[in-house]
Amino acid sequence: MAISARGVVTVDLAAVVANWRLLHDRHAPGAVAGVVKADGYGLGAGPVARALYAAGCGHFFVAQLGEGMALRAAIGPGPMIAVLNGFAPGADEDAGLMPVLNTLGDVARHRGRPAILHLDTGMARLGLDAREQARLAEDAELRNSLNLRFVMTHLACADEPAHPLNALQAARFAETAALFPGIPRSLANSSGLFLGQGFASDLARPGCALYGINPQPGGPNPMRPVMRLDVPVLQVREIGTGDTVGYGASWGAPRPSRIATVAAGYADGYLRSLSGRASAAIGDRPVPLVGRVSMDLITLDVTEFPDVVQGTQVTLIGGPGCSPDELAAACGTIGYEILTSLGPRYARAYLPA
Numbered sequence: 336m337a338i339s340a341r342g343v344v345t346v347d348l349a350a351v352v353a354n355w356r357l358l359h360d361r362h363a364p365g366a367v368a369g370v371v372k373a374d375g376y377g378l379g380a381g382p383v384a385r386a387l388y389a390a391g392c393g394h395f396f397v398a399q400l401g402e403g404m405a406l407r408a409a410i411g412p413g414p415m416i417a418v419l420n421g422f423a424p425g426a427d428e429d430a431g432l433m434p435v436l437n438t439l440g441d442v443a444r445h446r447g448r449p450a451i452l453h454l455d456t457g458m459a460r461l462g463l464d465a466r467e468q469a470r471l472a473e474d475a476e477l478r479n480s481l482n483l484r485f486v487m488t489h490l491a492c493a494d495e496p497a498h499p500l501n502a503l504q505a506a507r508f509a510e511t512a513a514l515f516p517g518i519p520r521s522l523a524n525s526s527g528l529f530l531g532q533g534f535a536s537d538l539a540r541p542g543c544a545l546y547g548i549n550p551q552p553g554g555p556n557p558m559r560p561v562m563r564l565d566v567p568v569l570q571v572r573e574i575g576t577g578d579t580v581g582y583g584a585s586w587g588a589p590r591p592s593r594i595a596t597v598a599a600g601y602a603d604g605y606l607r608s609l610s611g612r613a614s615a616a617i618g619d620r621p622v623p624l625v626g627r628v629s630m631d632l633i634t635l636d637v638t639e640f641p642d643v644v645q646g647t648q649v650t651l652i653g654g655p656g657c658s659p660d661e662l663a664a665a666c667g668t669i670g671y672e673i674l675t676s677l678g679p680r681y682a683r684a685y686l687p688a
């Protein structure tokens with residue numbers, strides 16, 4: 336049998352569901368949605384959403400209309416699918432998706448049609464700003480013409496519990512949301528679910544925590560790990576003391592060494608800035624990266640691993656010492672970027688829920 340030269344991303348759907356249940360129990364009696372934008376943070380929106388829907392999750396959020404249409408086809412007619420970036424004027428309004436209204440123009444275009452209203456309370460990115468909210472406050476007729484399923488806002492600093500903007504945003508949201516009595520409210524993202532009672536709402540919108548990213552950076556991670564990336568060794572070679580490895584000859588062997596070359600690189604989303612800063616894992620033992628990450632290849636020092644041969648599987652992400660959060664910390668980004676960078680050349684495999 337030919338050795339597959341491709342990496343495989345394995346997604347544990349039971350762990351995704353367990354993470355959703357943990358958040359669901361924390362947030363009760365409020366509901367908990369699944370945010371599956373960017374193809375389920377790189378892990379596959381369709382399989383993730385189908386597993387969550389089967390577990391009782393009835394609301395999903397995507398960023399773009401096209402993502403929403405693909406998800407609707409994957410999951411069927413049951414759950415709400417909301418499009419955070421809204422519908423562009425002239426977009427297909429009948430795709431069975433829920434638009435998020437981000438401007439007064441959106442509001443005017445969607446009178447009478449089911450929608451979610453986004454109030455900007457401190458993010459200055461999407462949603463009605465303070466001036467637009469004041470206009471809405473003055474215009475009862477406009478408000479009454481809306482057919483809202485939720486009013487929502489989005490926290491800017493939920494991963495920093497002590498940040499004063501958190502309470503300020505909650506207060507601003509409560510004030511404007513009061514213009515819509517009886518309309519359910521949606522507030523917390525993953526980290527917001529850990530901010531305490533003042534941040535509970537009718538519908539939380541976690542994304543990263545479902546995928547095992549720590550919603551409380553700096554504290555213990557209450558979430559289960561969800562993904563692993565395994566790639567095969569393509570070649571193993573012996574080098575001598577002082578021999579260098581890879582572009583720029585940036586690493587020289589301090590002793591006679593064995594170097595394993597594996598089939599992934601920055602074109603697959605394994606960030607080049609991890610060069611010289613990260614480890615992978617073979618079984619349960621960390622193995623150091625040496626030399627630069629190149630486009631399609633990564634080199635590892637396997638001197639301590641005499642059993643490594645062509646075809647040995649190396650865990651690049653999701654093993655001991657190389658969780659998405661650990662890799663992110665090593666190269667100055669966040670776990671979200673490690674996941675959403677996972678490239679299309681990897682196969683995707685799913686462990687059932």
Ligand SMILES: *Cc1c(COP(=O)(O)O)cnc(C)c1O
Pocket residue numbers: 370372419489523524525526540541542543544
């Ligand atoms: C991405 C996003 C979320 C989910 O955020 P996480 O930090 O991944 O939990 C929730 N709401 C909005 C508006 C978002 O853009």
